Amino acid sequence: MSDSLNFSYTVDGENFASAGQASVQVKKELRQLGIAPETIRRVSIAMYEGEINMVIHAGGGVAQVNVDDSGIEIVLKDEGPGIANIEQAMQEGFSTAPDNVRSLGFGAGMGLPNMKRYTDEMHIDSTVGVGTTITMKVNY
Amino acid sequence: MTINDIKNYLDAEVLCGEEFLEKEVFSACGSDMMSDVLAYVKDQAVLLTGLMNTQVIRTAEMMDMICVVFIRNKKPNEEIIELARESGIAVLTSSKRMYEACGILYSSGLCGKAE
Incomplete structure (x- = not known):
């Protein structure tokens, strides 16, 4: 792969049931590209957690996936409330998700830690009141 | 252990x-x-859960899991089953509770460690 391949998805913030659709799509695309299953799994789990976060906290956003010859980059961009304390948000078990989200199986404060666990690089750029952009990279 | 064994151990119905x-x-x-x-x-892997929504199937799919068992006799709706079908995931429902269901599978040799 000499050129980079780009996929872009809109994450619908209104519909919890549809959250994860972009990750499913990415998984299919990566499979077709013949990427190793372990790499695909890491990318799709990290992106799925990010997608769920965008739906829970930010009213949706845009997910972009770039595939090049070194690995796969995932960029999740939203215009939500932003993250006031990133260090705190990265702690396992810390959550600001509303109670109703917990009854849906999420909001346990594992989303961001999981995203970090499965990726080789992760960068959070967030401004309160403006939005959050998370860039993750999974190397081959 | 096969999915069929799980069905038998948990006295489960295949959906x-x-x-x-x-x-x-x-x-x-x-x-x-x-x-x-x-x-x-x-x-x-197989996922045992009492949670009932489409994200259960998506989670299983992301993890490359091949079977979901809904416990306590929970019956997923058609939307959940359809998503599982599309994703190639077997869906079972059992009247066992979580602790019991996990205990039965564990003591039957499914120890939870990846091979």
């Missing part, structure tokens, strides 16, 4: 994925919190 019954599973995860499930990757 979709009959064609996968002979597939083998090597580990299992029992949880209602999907992010806890997503934290630990295991190969060829």
Whole structure:
């Protein structure tokens, strides 16, 4: 792969049931590209957690996936409330998700830690009141 | 252990994925919190859960899990089953409770460790 391949998805913030659709799509695309299953799994789990976060906290956003010859980059961009304390948000078990989200199986404060666990690089750029952009990279 | 063995051990009903019954599973995860499930990757796994929504199937799909068992006699709706069908995941429902269901599978040799 000499050129980079780009996929872009809109994450619908209104519909919890549809959250994860972009990750499913990415998984299919990566499979077709013949990427190793372990790499695909890491990318799709990290992106799925990010997608769920965008739906829970930010009213949706845009997910972009770039595939090049070194690995796969995932960029999740939203215009939500932003993250006031990133260090705190990265702690396992810390959550600001509303109670109703917990009854849906999420909001346990594992989303961001999981995203970090499965990726080789992760960068959070967030401004309160403006939005959050998370860039993750999974190397081959 | 095959999915068919799980069906027998848990006295479960197969709601979709009959064609996968002979597939083998090597580990299992029992949880209602999907992010806890997503934290630990295991190969060829089965997910036992009391949670009932489409994200259960998506979580299983992300983890490359091949079977979901709904416990306490919970019956997923058609939307959930359809998504499982599309994703190639077998769906079972059992009247056992979580603790009992996990205990039965564990003591029958499904120890939760990836092979």
